[in-house]
Every structure is written in structure tokens, then in C-alpha cells.
Amino acid sequence: xxxxxxxxxxxxxxxxxxxxxxxxxxxxxxxxxxxxxxxxxxxxxxxxxxxxxxxxxxxxxxxxxxxxxxxxxxxxxxxxxxxxxxxxxxxxxxxxxxxxxxxxxxxxxxxxxxxxxxxxxxxxxxxxxxxxxxxxxxxxxxxxxxxxxxxxxxxxxxxxxxxxxxxxxxxxxxxxxxxxxxxxxxxxxxxxxxxxxxxxx
Amino acid sequence: xxxxxxxxxxxxxxxxxxxxxxxxxxxxxxxxxxxxxxxxxxxxxxxxxxxxxxxxxxxxxxxxxxxxxxxxxxxxxxxxxxxxxxxxxxxxxxxxxxxxxxxxxxxxxxxxxxxxxxxxxx
Numbered sequence: 019x020x021x022x023x024x025x026x027x028x029x030x031x032x033x034x035x036x037x038x039x040x041x042x043x044x045x046x047x048x049x050x051x052x053x054x055x056x057x058x059x060x061x062x063x064x065x066x067x068x069x070x071x072x073x074x075x076x077x078x079x080x081x082x083x084x085x086x087x088x089x090x091x092x093x094x095x096x097x098x099x100x101x102x103x104x105x106x107x108x109x110x111x112x113x114x115x116x117x118x119x120x121x122x123x124x125x126x127x128x129x130x131x132x133x134x135x136x137x138x139x140x141x142x143x144x145x146x147x148x149x150x151x152x153x154x155x156x157x158x159x160x161x162x163x164x165x166x167x168x169x170x171x172x173x174x175x176x177x178x179x180x181x182x183x184x185x186x187x188x189x190x191x192x193x194x195x196x197x198x199x200x201x202x203x204x205x206x207x208x209x210x211x212x213x214x215x216x217x218x219x
Numbered sequence: 220x221x222x223x224x225x226x227x228x229x230x231x232x233x234x235x236x237x238x239x240x241x242x243x244x245x246x247x248x249x250x251x252x253x254x255x256x257x258x259x260x261x262x263x264x265x266x267x268x269x270x271x272x273x274x275x276x277x278x279x280x281x282x283x284x285x286x287x288x289x290x291x292x293x294x295x296x297x298x299x300x301x302x303x304x305x306x307x308x309x310x311x312x313x314x315x316x317x318x319x320x321x322x323x324x325x326x327x328x329x330x331x332x333x334x335x336x337x338x339x340x341x
Contacts, residue, residue, distance in 0.1 A: 033320050038329035077220050084227040091234040095245035096259055096331035101235050104256075106304075120224055127221060165329050 019204045021057035028175045032168045037216035045089040047212035051205045052082035053156050057183045060149050074198045083116045108162025115155035246335040252290035259335040
């Protein structure tokens with residue numbers, strides 16, 4: 019789970035114990051977990067990540083994204099203003115990333131995939147291209163909001179991680195077989211760590 | 220998932236349109252402080268900021284760029300109005316976060332609704 023570990027290290031480089039309360043931190047932990055999941059799914063798995071596991075983890079990613087949005091809409095009455103046309107670009111970038119994740123999943127489902135793409139190669143190219151745009155949109159959402167990534171070094175490291183995932187397919191290959199329960203456990207543990215470290219202070 | 224995704228998407232749209240049923244007071248967009256465009260309310264209490272130097276916020280005390288309250292210029296001056304959100308987020312959040320990082324009592328550091336409520340305090 020290189021993506022989770024690296025992203026969490028980057029997040030905790032600046033003011034690791036600065037808490038905004040468990041409600042706010044949990045909502046953002048869901049968002050960071052979604053970003054880590056998106057990066058994880060973009061790392062080539064080869065035979066080690068079976069298509070069915072990739073599909074199930076992608077469903078988990080959609081749930082994380084939805085939970086991130088619903089959490090804030092439910093528990094912070096001001097956040098809804100970030101869904102209006104006056105919202106800053108980094109929020110629109112987050113909305114675009116969320117929609118792209120949903121598009122990625124819907125267009126990969128059978129029989130939609132066959133009706134949209136004539137060949138598997140064509141599907142893969144489009145799937146990968148949309149995933150790259152989703153990753154970059156998510157990165158801008160995290161960096162632009164500046165809530166947890168506050169230093170230029172954190173921003174640079176996040177971009178480096180994204181570039182590594184996008185272009186480092188020859189060096190960054192999943193070395194362990196990851197199944198859905200493992201992914202769920204790592205996600206849950208990451209969220210708990212994100213919140214509790216800040217509550218301890 | 221073919222059913223779950225539309226349901227999740229629909230619940231987000233409904234929640235965004237009708238507002239949260241969980242919270243009591245919700246900030247409403249309006250022409251607060253006679254702003255040219257609708258903005259969220261902001262709560263600020265001078266009595267909570269007595270440890271802060273006046274000129275940390277009231278720059279006009281030393282640079283003579285304005286009189287009266289912050290809002291008298293920052294919502295009416297065509298040059299600074301476009302920077303309103305950015306400037307006030309930076310002014311309030313940076314200071315609160317600096318205090319929190321030093322382990323001192325601070326106001327809200329990230330939460331939107333903690334500040335964006337109707338102002339009632341002196």
C-alpha cells in the first residue's frame with residue numbers, strides 16, 4: 019500500500035497534530051483515502067491485481083468519494099456554497115474529479131464498455147486517460163484548498179507521487195497481491211490514524 | 220453498482236439543494252454588510268481577540284487606507300472586493316492556525332461553519 023503510506027507521510031509533514039475537530043478531520047480523511055485509492059488503482063497490477071478485485075476496489079473508491087461529499091454537506095452548513103458557480107477553481111476541480119471517478123466506473127461496466135469502445139485496447143487507453151485527468155484534478159483540489167497540504171514541499175511531493183504513478187509504470191508495479199478485505203482494512207486504518215493523531219494533541 | 224451510483228449521486232444533489240437536516244442554524248447567502256454580491260455571514264467577537272494587536276487586522280490605523288469597520292472598505296472598494304474571500308480567509312485562518320501550532324488557544328482552524336454564522340457577539 020505504497021500510495022496510502024506515501025500520501026499519509028506527505029499529509030503529516032506539515033502541522034501533523036493540527037486538528038479541526040474530529041468531524042472535519044474525518045471528512046477530509048475520507049477524501050484523502052479516496053485520493054490514495056485512486057492512485058492505488060492506477061498503479062499497474064499485472065496479474066497480481068485481478069480485474070474483479072480492481073472493479074470491487076473501484077466501487078469502494080466511489081463510496082469513499084460520495085462519503086467525503088455527503089459528510090460535509092450533512093455536517094457543515096457552509097460547505098454547500100462550494101458547489102455553486104462562485105466556488106473557487108480548486109473546488110470545481112474536486113467536483114470534476116469526483117464526476118470523473120464515477121464516469122470511470124460506469125464506462126467500465128459491461129455491457130456499457132462494449133457499446134462505447136470497440137476494442138479492449140481502446141477502452142484501456144480511454145480508461146487510463148480519464149484516470150490521469152482525475153488524479154491531476156484531485157491533486158489540484160488538495161493543493162489549492164491548502165487545508166492540509168500547506169507547504170510548497172508537500173505540494174511538490176504530492177505532484178511527484180502523481181507523476182510517479184502516472185508515468186512510472188515500469189518501476190512502480192504492485193508487488194503484493196491485494197484483495198478487497200486488505201484494501202478495506204488499510205483504508206479504515208488510514209482514516210483512523212488521520213483523525214486520532216490530530217486528536218491526541 | 221449500476222443502481223447504487225445514481226442513488227448516491229441523487230442524494231448528493233438533494234442534500235445540496237435542500238440543505239442539511241442535521242444542523243440547526245445554517246448560514247445563508249445574502250448581501251451581508253451591504254456586499255455587492257451575496258456572501259456568507261461571518262461571526263467575529265472583539266472580546267475573543269483581546270490578545271491580538273489591533274493593527275494586526277486594522278491596518279488602516281497605520282497606513283491610513285480607510286476608516287470605520289473592515290467591511291466599509293472591503294465590500295465597497297472595487298479594488299479590494301474581488302480579494303475579499305481570499306484576504307479574510309488568510310487573515311483569520313493563518314492567525315488561528317499559527318496559534319494552534321504554538322499550542323495556544325485558537326479559534327477555528329479549518330471548519331467553514333465555525334466562522335460563517337450570523338454575527339451576534341460584541
